[in-house]
Amino acid sequence: MKNFRLQRSGPYLVMAPGIILLLLFSIYPFLFLLKISFQEYSPISLDKPFVGFDNYVRLFSEHHFWNALKITAIFVSSSVILEFALGLGLAVVLNQLGWGQRLYQSAMLLPIAMAPTVVGLMFRFMMNEQYGVLNYFVESLGFSRTAWLSDPVLALPALIFTDVWQWTPFMMIILLAGLKGIPDEPYEAAMIDGASAWQTFIYVTIPQLSRIITIALLLRTIDAFRIYDTIYMMTKGGPINTTSTLSWMVYDNGFKFLEFGYGAAVCVVLLIIIVSLLTFVLKKVDVFEMGGKK
Template sequence: MKNLRLQRGGPYLVMLPGLLLLALFSIYPFLFLVKVSFQKYSPVGENNPYVGLKNYIQLFQDHNFWNALKVTGIFVTSSVVLEFVIGLGLAIILNRIGIGQKWFQSLMLLPIAMAPTVVGLMFRFMMNDQYGVFNYFVEMLGLDRTAWLSNPHLALPALILTDIWQWTPFMMIILLAGLKGIPDEPYEAARIDGASAWQTFRYVTIPQLSRMIVIALLLRTIDAFRIYDTIYMMTKGGPINVTSTLSWIVYDKGFKFLDFGYGAAICVVLLILVVSLLTFLLNKIDVFEVKVKP
């Protein structure tokens, strides 16, 4: 009987350290965050009174929040979609390369190995309007120098370009792994049936790759919502808030103005948005699963 109890309780004992760490570093901070969002909380204040939904009401009346929501939507959609398209193209090319494939893969993965702060600082220098390499090529084309990061129309595209440069290889390596796992039989059947290259890609490659596509999109979307380091190094939310994302205004309100309650409310809303989006994507997995037409 004692051995039977040990056998039944063994898995729970093995899981216990992990559950404790999860509670300590994930569950408790989340509950504390929700609690703070209902307070007028400041680390320098002695009293942190509860204010109910005041932070959330203030949030939805704040034009800076709506601007940050719009900027976040544009940034996440543009960067993730372009990274997926370019990453899929690179994955298909690398999958067909025989000699030197590993060397190409290693070179293309170098941007991921760099810290976002380093990438942001590097692109900040490259886009400098006086000595940046971007303006060197612009002048070679006979155009005038451009202030990439201080121009309200170019700052956000410059930020998106930087993100694409760093994280497209992430998409590429996941999709390449998926392509490597596709068996040859469906391609041979499509070839025998006389399918064109586009038909083979549409009705064989995409359905077989659907799970990896969803995984890549989910992981990259989650990470894109959290962008902060690159913004801090390149634009600091400017000019005139055109690169101010939700993550940036959390820092701005919480750590610059020490209004932790308001910052926590933004975090809760951001979490709800991300979870809702991910739930929507997970429910749409079947959209990618298209059967091969006879």
């Protein structure tokens, strides 16, 4: 009887540490965040009155929020699409290499081994208007110096370029693993049918990679929404809020102006946007894989 009880309780005992950590570092912080989003919460005030949906009403009525939402959408869509396209291209090229593949692969993975703060600081120096190395090449081509990070038109593209440089290898390594997992039989059948290289890529490689592509895109999309370190080191949300994303808005209001309740409301809205987007994408992928039948 004792062994039977131990056998039944064994799985729960094994899962207990993980469940406790999940409660402490995930569920409780989320519930606390949700709670203070309905309060006028400030660490410098003992009075934390319940204000209902006032923080959310203020959020949706501010131009700054809609601007941050637009900047976030542009940044996430541009960086993820570029990283996917470049990562897929690099993965295909590396998959065709024989000798030296691991050497090239290791060299290309160096950017993701660097902390985002280090990458942001490095590109901040490289894009400096006075002594940046990028302006050295611009001048050598006969053009005038460019204020990459202080120009409202160029600041966001510079931020996207930095993110693409660092995270394209992440896409590449996931897609390369997917390519290596594709069996030879579909390619042999396509060759027998006389399919060209492009037709084989579109009708054999891409469908075989569909789930890997979905995973890579979802992981990078979630991470792109959370960008903060690079913005802090490069632009600090400027110039004129042209690089102020929703994640930067959380920092700006929560830690700069100490409006924790308002910052928590931004976090909740950002979470809803991410979950809704991911749910929509996963549903579309499932429908596509089932031939449109749900």
